[in-house]
Amino acid sequence: xxxxxxxxxxxxxxxxxxxxxxxxxxxxxxxxxxxxxxxxxxxxxxxxxxxxxxxxxxxxxxxxxxxxxxxxxxxxxxxxxxxxxxxxxxxxxxxxxxxxxxxxxxxxxxxxxxxxxxxxxxxxxxxxxxxxxxxxxxxxxxxxxxxxxxxxxxxxxxxxxxxxxxx
Numbered sequence: 001x002x003x004x005x006x007x008x009x010x011x012x013x014x015x016x017x018x019x020x021x022x023x024x025x026x027x028x029x030x031x032x033x034x035x036x037x038x039x040x041x042x043x044x045x046x047x048x049x050x051x052x053x054x055x056x057x058x059x060x061x062x063x064x065x066x067x068x069x070x071x072x073x074x075x076x077x078x079x080x081x082x083x084x085x086x087x088x089x090x091x092x093x094x095x096x097x098x099x100x101x102x103x104x105x106x107x108x109x110x111x112x113x114x115x116x117x118x119x120x121x122x123x124x125x126x127x128x129x130x131x132x133x134x135x136x137x138x139x140x141x142x143x144x145x146x147x148x149x150x151x152x153x154x155x156x157x158x159x160x161x162x163x164x165x166x167x
Contacts, residue, residue: 020160020161020162021160021161022160023158023159023160023165024042024043024044024158024159024160025042025044025078025079025156025157025158025159026040026041026042026078026079026083026087026156026157026158026159026164027040027041027042027044027056027076027077027078027079028040028041028076028077028079028086028087028090028118028121029041029044029056029058029064029068029074029075029076030074030075030076030077030107030110030115030116030117030118031064031067031068031071031073031074031075031113031115032071032073032075032109032110032113032114032115032116033071033114034070035066035067035070035071036067036098036099036102036115036116037063037064037067037097037098037101038064038090038101038102038116038118039058039062039063039064039090039091040087040088040090040091041056041057041058041064042159043056043057043058043138044056044057044076047142051144052144052145052148053130053142053143053144053145054076054125054127054142054143054145055140055141055142055143056068056074056076056140056141056143057135057138057139057140057141058138058139058141059137059138060137060138060139061137063097065139068129068141069129069132069139071114071115071129072128072129073112073113073114073115073126073127073128073129074113074115074127074129074141074143075110075113075115075116075117075124075125075126075127076124076125076127077117077118077121077123077124078121078122078123078124078125078156079118079121079122079156079157080120080121080122080151080153080155080156080157081153081155081156081157081166081167082120082153082155082157082166083118083120083121083157084157084164084166086105086118086120087157087164088164089104089105102116105118105119106118106119106120107119110124110126110147111126111147112126112146112147113126113127113128113146120151120153121151121153122150122151122153122154122156123148123149123150123151124148124149124151125143125145125147125148126145126146126147126148127143127144127145127146128143128144128146129141129142129143130142130143130144155167
């Protein structure tokens with residue numbers, strides 16, 4: 001059987017368009033302390049169970065980049081199917097910055113990270129930053145999970161085709 005290669009090139013299809021066809025979960029990354037901040041992210045994954053490691057990729061131009069880099073701790077709220085508005089809110093560059101951005105949502109302070117944990121999430125991870133790697137215009141932040149909890153929901157929020165979907 002012969003497999004014919006596609007004739008599409010980077011000129012015909014942008015990387016952003018191609019990657020929009022890869023379904024991902026949706027998270028909100030948060031940092032507490034002096035540089036409190038939140039940001040919707042789908043560039044997030046588990047790396048290892050032993051030791052427990054996760055990674056997130058953050059543009060160097062993003063406010064979150066400096067926040068994570070300076071705090072050395074961060075939290076991840078894994079968004080449930082009914083949290084589309086929350087995910088859109090933390091993706092909106094017009095929202096207030098600093099602590100004021102959290103006035104619009106319910107949250108609890110993470111006991112290990114000091115970062116806001118968003119109420120209604122499917123799960124929460126609190127992490128200690130252990131590695132940074134350059135990745136083009138982003139930095140790949142690797143965090144050791146120091147605590148995690150599961151929420152009550154069971155439906156997930158996904159990002160696919162440049163839009164949110166529920167599973």
